[in-house]
Amino acid sequence: MKNVIFIVFIAINATFIFGQEVTPDFQNKKRLKASPLRNTIIIDGKPNENEWKNAEAATGFITFQPDNGNPAPYEKRTEVKVLYDDDGIYIAAFLYDDPSKIVKEITERDKFGTSDFFGIFINGYNDGQQDFRFFVSTAGTQMDCIATESGEDYSWDGIWYSNINLTDYGWTVEMKIPYAALRFSEQKEQIWGVNFFREIRRDRQKFTWNRIDNKIGNTITQAGILEGIRDIKPPTRLFLIPYSSYYINQNKANGTNTEFKAGMDIKYGINDSFTLDAILVPDFGQTAFDNVVLNLGPFEQQFNENRPFFTEGTDMFNKGSLLYSRRIGGSPSTSPDVGEKEEIQQYPSRINLINAVKISGRTSKGLGIGVMNAVTEKAEATIRNSETGATRTEVVEPLANYNILVLDQRFRKNSSVSVVNTSVIREGAFRDANVSAFLFDLNTKANTYNLSGNVKFSHVNDFDGNRNGYTAYLNFGKTSGNYRFSTNASYISDQYDINDLGIIFMTNYHNVTFNGSYRILNPNKTFNTFKISTIAYTELENVTGKPQEASLEFNLETTDKKNHYFGAGFLVSPFETFDFYQPRRDGRYVYNPKYMFNWIDISTNYNYPFALDANLFVDFYDQDKRRNYGIRLSPRYRFSDQFTLIYAVDWSRQNNEKGWVDFNNDQIIFANRNRNTIENTVTGKFSINSKMTINLKARYYWSYAENLTFLTLTDDGYFLPNATYNENQNSNFKIWNFDLSYSWWFAPGSQLSILYRNNAIHSERRLNKNIIDNLEHTLSNNLNNTLSISFRYYIDYNNAKKWFKT
Template identity: 55%
Template sequence: MHKNLNISFLLFLITHFFYSQEIVNSNKKTVSATRIKSQINIDGNLDESEWENAEIATDFFMLDPDNGKSIPDELKTDVRILYDDDAIYVGAILKDSEPNLILKEITERDNFGTADLFGVLLNGYNDGQQEFQFYVNAANGQADCNFTSQNGEDYTWNAIWTSKAKITSEGWVVEMKIPYAALRFSNEKKQTWGINFFREVRRKRQKFTWNFIDAKIGAFSQQAGILTGIENIKPPTRLFFIPYASGYHNVNKLDNELTGKLGLDIKYGINDAFTLDAILVPDFGQTKFDNVVLNLGPFEQQFNENRPFFTEGTDLFSKGNLLYTRRIGQVPNVTIDVRDDEEIKDFPSTINLLNAIKISGRDKDGLGIGFLNAITEKTKASAYNEAENKHRDVVVAPLTNYNVTVLDQRFNQNSSVTLINTNVTRDGSFRDANVTGVLFDLNTKKNTFNASGDMKMSSVYDVEKNYSGYNTSLYLAETAGKVRFSSGVNYISKEYDPNDLGINFQTNYTSWSNNVNYRILNPTKIFNTFRINLNSYFEYNNVSGKIQSNNFNVNFSSTNKKNHYFGGGIDYSPFKNYDYYEARQDGRFVIYPDTYGSWVYFSSNYNYKFALDINPYFTNTSEKDRYDYGITIGPRYRFSDRLSIVYSFDIYKQFNNVGFIDSDASEIYLAKRNRETYTNSITGKYSINSNMNFNLSVRHYWSYAENNSIHTLNNDGTLTENNTYSENKNSNFSTWNLDLSYSWWFAPGSQLSVLYRNNANTFDRNINKDFGSNFSNLVSDNLNHILSVSLRYYIDYNQAKNWL
């Protein structure tokens, strides 16, 4: 009874604390849009009479670095808004007393580059929660993103709109047309939208906004101004078809293959808030390559998602970190039932995605709904019996359905509660799985304090057994002012397993984390920005109570008056760690010693043609001759506004690193090993204009681990040297990737792309430490060459019906 009363009282205090705060008097600016009947030509001239009659939004404030300072007269910025039945129009005059110094690097879409920038931020529901942001740089490049207060900016979101930027004798001018199909708003007769305008003067590294944004608070989307005057418009039919055709020519020493694909993507606006995306006959052949490494640890390597369908507009699906979309179509990893006299042939590298759909959006009452469903095909390998010369098919992946459902309710403009469910259903006698999570993110009205947390339960229905696990967390933070703090606790049970559609490495622990940080909010005589953090982290095994991880660290980041970036930190783990994962056996652990380390980082101002990034780091332990160090060096050079190149070199050396190599019925074997890793990469671009670009990406990675001594793991986590184990468990891995691409956005949303790619990788137990010899072995007679051409054409139903 007393326990229930205490919980009820605690909930009352939290509710009272977070929802009895007074709304901030933000003194928001207001600008009115002017309705027009004549056509506006998007040419960057603003010479139509309608622009002269529109109300002006002016008197910008500095966002960064000197927050709140008025924009100087020599950078005076005036913005006007027009609208008609189809679109909203933005005209901006951005004065600059030194127009010849305006930076204007030409880049591809969604890459700002080293260039001045102007943007408009629109919220059709004026709820402070979600903005659609549209940017134009001084080289006439476009960028757009979907901003949410919980997840920040998502530049994978793309809309179809037009713009034109021009440099003039007094600065530069931007003209934009944003169709209503790119926005979300209600059916109300009189519209009231949230709006803000953004300007960056790149050479000065100064950022300005029209409505003042108080950096002490953050919560930028809730500090927008107000747009009025828009009346009698209707959300258009949002129906888009993107047919595509692609062809691939694959050549290597074993094969020469020519393939082609035809497919269709569909986007449909179900209503003013929700959108359906569907892909039929998917084609991901031109996605970016993965940065594969030599993985000697107990956990799989996690890769970035590069497939557009799974990266665009996924802010709802990322709630709770329960979705790792690379699971959909990944390399089969099921246990294969084969006889002793058989071996597997023709093992597939991927599983084909048959189709996928997603529905997502948010209504005017703040309810966000997300639904994602994908189906992968039944996939087989061949089991071969050499004695009988017979093949038989073996299922390595059954027909599988992946599903994610999200309900996210926002309220008070800055808070939300979320229900999310992920489900994997496999056809036949294979493992199924389900995960359900409840999340909350609560902020005071003044955005000064935050409480967030979750409760997630996983259920696995396997052939041999069913089991469930739990993951719950609670975090409290002060989110305003110069000094801020946060503290949190996280509990994960032993059988928590979201890995059928998510990714989670460690279980069976409780962790505590704390952070205190100080930042300047306005420049000083030395710094434009400065922040220092003090962090602590402890992680305990739930069963034994032993420390699995511990760390104290202090780090800082800053920019000086010349906008060079400096950072660094010191790490200290004063207690031994009991690692329950490296042994690869339930209940066994390896003891790792206390450690200390440090790092520094310097990045020179990218405004200069030549810039340099450099990052040395090291870690030492209390054990003799057990340490590691490394350095990353990244020079870059901008030859012109069209051509630039970036080189990166990283070397990382580990001495007497301890790791698992093998086990048998009675023993677990670990090695003390020296490991060296070298990574060289080059990225470059040549832009003919903002719609036509050549891009180069090259990566060579070489890592080897040489075992110094073999040890047997004792039950108490210590090691005993073993002189009888004789297998060669050294590792020598190299990989090479080169992508050279040409991209032409020949019409809004429509793209022609040509890609030449070659790649190779090798793995060997024998180590040759000669760099040149290893590289020669990697690329000699081992390269796989792919030439592909892809054409995608964007069809807007509203335009197509006029064609018909």
């Protein structure tokens, strides 16, 4: 607990030292005045109306990459003009270039591909907190996102309009962005943060209107100023997205069945700052499949979130890393009690989500507020008595309520202090949980140094009583310039548990980390980018003081003058360490030998029709000729601006691996085993145009583990041979996934999608080392086939009013 008190003391003092309010300095920012629009213009990509001729132009673009800070070449100059009316703002961009060299791959929405593109970054409050970013490629594809310093969220889709035109001097863009797609105050005179962005893909050159200095980590605060917009009002931000879906499912076990779903998503602007998102009768049947693997370790496999509601606009909810949204609607939290002559006949693989709501936004004083709530339905397992044939049901997951609350106070545009609380409340005599966290992220005015940290507390109310745990973390680092470093430490108690709504694998340890790096900020004669870094890490178990990890790592990452990437590195663990989780019993541990990990990465320039990604790794262990090695090769070929095909093969081999397999009375049984894994994936894209795309993704994963000899784990963490244990613990796991989809964005925000999916999964103890036989066996083992059609229509209340008036 002393560690927590110390970190809280540091946080309070650092908040005062780092957080002195400083008046923003706009002296060196570029300014552009928007002109009022008096007449109607057509968004056809040809800005030749008289209104454009009289508008002020943003010029003098500066290189962002690779020659940061240098003026853009005259032959690649850019001019941008902005108009506005009562409905929205209008942007015209004139992008000069050699027309014969412009690349223009057609992609689906939010995919940049191998194309030039132009973008505008808008911050309606000019507070350095959040951008709405809108991009258009030379193929006419739209990309949009919400951006914070934590990253860009492309799952957000706004309703806006654009067109492009190829000219004899380059290309032009016209855009209309309705006010409903933005956030801004009700002030009579608007002062917005704005930046314009351009990438010339063939040269990997990026330019911005207001300079973004790459010595500074914070980019949003380096925007220019858009002024001149007056007497506009934030519109009613009400969007209704009704959907309907139809599914045909077929497999050998269940035959053919059909299902129809209908529901609605709602987005409502409570005021100019806060938005409510709700899903009624959710449908996630067309989300991407999970890349399931053979998991022989003590921890669950973590999956990416693919459901749009839980990916769009969730930056605030991810503060503190307390949210793993796959818990909501995931697998049941308990297993049924089964008698001696009983067996589980049916067990739900996932819990149905009834509905979910989130409210988020930020006040004019910089206070961000986020609230998310989700409700999942009760689920039961069916248990059958093998002697009598009678069946009964048992609740394995009750009606459950998931909540998260975030308060995030930003100040000086680059620092914040946050409070986060998550809770899971289950109906009846089931486990409940609550987690609270205090976070701080403090940067100096020039974004040169950072001090960050957190304190978190967890409370679990379970069948066997209450459990309380805590963790604390503190980090200090230099975040700008050629040389950068950081050092941090953390402490996690043994009872700390966030796994009801978050995810954590290990507890009961403390660690110290040091990172140091050197990078070039501008290209030299050999490299466009160059970075070398080192990481030293030590981790100790709290009770015994035994090391769980001790490593030193070196990495090199470069991009040459032709924009080919090369990376290499190694990690050495020079001491024996101890694993307290692999034995799967409290108080027991297994020793890990000294080892060295080496890797090489190559990625050739995607601008060329043919490109190759390659990775090679080798592990050396100081234990019984134990070795791991693997290779990944992924060639890709762009046949045309419409058609691209990517193949990847990933093969790895683990020789003489030591892994847990079973308990035998009081003995913990390990196996000395060989493991072989091969994964093949094919990804294809054919774009009919910028709004219609056909996508293919196929994956065949096969992994087997062959036990050579069995071992008994001793009390001191080492092994003795076990000649009496003879159970078959071999593993042979195969999974096949195939998705073929058609997507048509027939109107802004509205989509028709057709998906054909088949998949099969098979696991057995019998080893078969023939890859083709295993694939045939898997496909014949209850292959599931699904054809689904989904229709979603985006209704903007402001446009709907016009329909009724008409």
